[in-house]
Amino acid sequence: MSTFVSRLQLGGTGPAxxxxxxxxxxxxxxxxxxxxxxxxxxAARHAEVVSRLIDAGWSIAGKTTMHELAFGISGINDYAGTPVNAQAHERIPGGSSSGSAAAVAAGEVGIALGTDTGGSIRMPAACCGVVGLKPTFGRVSRRGVHPAESSLDCVGPFAATVAGIVAAMAVIAPDFDAARAGHTDQPFRIGLLADVHANAAILAAVEAAVRLAGLAIRTVTLDGMAAAYQAAMPVINFETWAAFGHLTGTGGLQPDVEERLLAARSVGRAELAHAEAVRRQFTAQVDALLKEVDAIVLPTLPELPPTLAAVREGTPILGLTALVRPFNLSGHPALTLPVPLPGAALKAGLQLVGRKHQDETICAIAACIERAIAADGAAS
Incomplete structure (x- = not known):
């Protein structure tokens, strides 16, 4: 099915x-x-990010399909359309920004915008084999983005290359320093996260990519990952119910979304208070670790994306967000980069997490790794 719900021709002659x-x-x-x-x-007016693109002379090619209400991670949408994953047609494109990731992966556009509340940029980017960035929370304007109120959601770009991410950020984030993002010759210090529950081949591919780039690596730990993963969900549920709860009972929602939305209304104040305590603790833990290293590296997804058929038959997939959702809770910038996975047609996702408001640094590190992978591929 098409990745687009509507085709448009807005703006100038710049990148689509x-x-x-x-x-x-x-x-x-x-x-x-x-x-x-x-x-x-x-809509009466453009979202601020759209206005910035148009003012810079870029072209808006269209609106992309997504998981309904951004409240799901498979990307399956029988109403608006389920986009095809160009990496593997039989596998899910990932959500909720499914169409944006798929459009870049298919070469329909070079750059796309998505949103990420619990992994919704990084997960589909990893599923589809493209680059995706969740910026530091609050760095890119959410004016004109739905839901209007969120303590986790970020607008960010997808691109085929890190250079595309940098170019997009330079437009949509007015304080983004593209020159600093291009300083790839720095002695970056990488913290390779230990005790990650993920497929062994994916773990090996992530480490191999960092070593291929010749970056200084040390093993690090984050004891709060599991707690942060769990704590983010009540926040997501509470805020999504507040935004879209009124749509239940209208007959307009897909059954899976209606069911999850009705369950979300049960989140209580005590559960939220606990989540906020975990948020503070985990954020402090990540901040402390990032004083010792320039970026934390771990897989984006713990395993390869499942097939569409398996998900439709009820295979649980929420665990696919175990390595991405914690950094929504903490608000740190996180980028996913496709890396080779020996013996597989699909690529694995390598996730870089950096200091708040230093999105440029993780872009520079990602560019180092990307360049090393390209050179290795050309030599083999």
Whole structure:
């Protein structure tokens, strides 16, 4: 199915960008992949990120499909469309920014925008074999993005290369320093996260890619990962219910989304208070570790994306976000980069986590690794 819910021709003659359908484009409905929002009026104005792209002379190519209400991670959407994963047609594209990742992977556009509340940029990027960045929380404007209120959600870019991510960030984040993101000759210190529960081949591929780049590596630990993963979900549920709970019972939601949304209403204040305590503790732990290293490295996904058929038959997949969701809770920037996985047609996702407001550094490190992989491939 198509990655786009609508094709557009807005802006100038610069790079073509696809925009997730939870981001406002003036004159067009923002339906967030949901039949329940089919009757909303067209947006009165562009989201700030869209305005920045147009003002820079870039072209808006269209709005991309997504997991309904950004409340799911498979990318399956029988109403708005399930985009094809160009890496492996039989596997899920990942969500919730499924269409944006798939559009870049298929070469329909060079750059796309998505949103990431619990892994929704990094997960589909890793599924589809492209680069995706969740910026530092708050660094990129969310004005004109749905839901309007979120303590976790970030707007960020997908691209085929790290250079595309840097170019997009230089437009949508006014304080982003593209020159600093290009300083790839620094003596970067990498903290390779230990005790990660992931497929052994993926773990080996991630470490091999960092070593191929010749970066200084030390093994590090983050004891709070599991607690942060668990604590982020009540926050997501509470805020999603507040934004979209009124759509339940209308007959417009897919059954899986309706079921999860109804379950989300049960989050209580005590559960939220505990989540906030975990947020503070985990954020402090990550901050402390990043005083010792320039970036933390770990896989993006603990295993390869499952097949569409398996997910439709009920295979649980929430655990696929175990390595990405914690950094939504903490607010740190995180980038996923595709790396070779020996013996597999698909690529693995290597995740880099950096200091807050130093998104440029993880882009520079990612570019180092990307260049080393390209050189190794050319030599073999």
């Amino acid at each position: 960008v696809a925009v997730k359908d939870s981001i406002d484009i003036a004159g067009h409905r923002t339906m967030a992949g949901s039949r329940a929002l089919a009757g909303v009026p067209p």
